[in-house]
Amino acid sequence: MDRQTTLWRHRDFLLLWSGQTVSQVGARVTVVALPLLAVTELAATPWQTGLLVAAETAAFLVLGLPAGALVDRLRRRPLMIAADLARCALLLLVPLAWWFGVVGFPLLVAVALAAGAATVFFDIGYQSVLPSVVGRAGLVEANAKLETTRAGGDAVGPALGGGLVQAVGAAAALLVDALSYLVSAVLLARMRSPEPTPQPAGTALRTEVVEGLRYVLGHPTLRPIALCTATSNLFAGVMEAVTVVYLSRELGLAAGVIGLLIAAGGVGGLLGALAAAPIIARLGRGRVTALSLLLTAP
Numbered sequence: 001m002d003r004q005t006t007l008w009r010h011r012d013f014l015l016l017w018s019g020q021t022v023s024q025v026g027a028r029v030t031v032v033a034l035p036l037l038a039v040t041e042l043a044a045t046p047w048q049t050g051l052l053v054a055a056e057t058a059a060f061l062v063l064g065l066p067a068g069a070l071v072d073r074l075r076r077r078p079l080m081i082a083a084d085l086a087r088c089a090l091l092l093l094v095p096l097a098w099w100f101g102v103v104g105f106p107l108l109v110a111v112a113l114a115a116g117a118a119t120v121f122f123d124i125g126y127q128s129v130l131p132s133v134v135g136r137a138g139l140v141e142a143n144a145k146l147e148t149t150r151a152g153g154d155a156v157g158p159a160l161g162g163g164l165v166q167a168v169g170a171a172a173a174l175l176v177d178a179l180s181y182l183v184s185a186v187l188l189a190r191m192r193s194p195e196p197t198p199q200p201a202g203t204a205l206r207t208e209v210v211e212g213l214r215y216v217l218g219h220p221t222l223r224p225i226a227l228c229t230a231t232s233n234l235f236a237g238v239m240e241a242v243t244v245v246y247l248s249r250e251l252g253l254a255a256g257v258i259g260l261l262i263a264a265g266g267v268g269g270l271l272g273a274l275a276a277a278p279i280i281a282r283l284g285r286g287r288v289t290a291l292s293l294l295l296t297a298p
Helices: 003-009 011-041 046-071 076-099 105-134 136-168 170-189 205-218 222-250 255-283 285-296
Strands: none
Touching: 003 011, 003 136, 011 046, 011 076, 011 105, 011 136, 011 170, 011 222, 011 255, 046 105, 046 205, 046 222, 076 105, 076 170, 105 136, 136 170, 136 255, 205 222, 222 255, 222 285, 255 285
8 A cells, every 4th residue: 555545445534534624724713703892892902802812822821731731641532532522612601601791801811821731731632642643653643744734724714714704703713623623523532443542640730840941951953943933923922913903993894805915824824835845855954943933024
């Protein structure tokens, strides 16, 4: 069997991949719908919009390291299913509150915080469960397929989200994301690949976190990569916090147009992912990493 086609016939990987694809598209719908709900319906200030964006990603900063150590102690697939169901329930709260006329900005922040925490555990879980599903030989192909659909979700999701917000309203558009997580949970529940039994923890959770942090910060290659990524994400968050406010209030654009503009960045990311391999082969990973940042910022 051709090595590049094996995963097209791998039942459990196709279930995992399908669930991840659906939830990625749904999550990108929320990237447009949630801030538009705050800006257009709740008259959120730029400060509040920034707080909402921060709430969506705060869990990655606060829980990222301890969650990684904790996931090692648990079975991944039940954890991922629980995270999907939690995100589904959380996002359903917003349209329900809207229909009953009790939605407010604090609810949006609380939902963003809690859903972000569930996303941290899901993302770490699916990265950890992948080797037991496809084996070491299939990791490269599996990661390539997962990354392609992630980039595709970045392109399709915002456009779909903007169109839905314009057609049915921002609160109702969040139902798409909630449904996507439910579909993902159902697909994961149908997987049959056995997971290795988690090994009992040999050290305290805090000790493992500190050891991992020391290793990264003490590594001559990982340290600059981590600091570079942190800096890049910081200022990307600054831009994301004001983008919807600027496009909606300053330029007066409709929700559908805002979704298309945000989706354009996803299309660029998808094209970059497709072109990355030959460019890296010609120029090298380190040089491409530096040049991409230098070209993107201007």
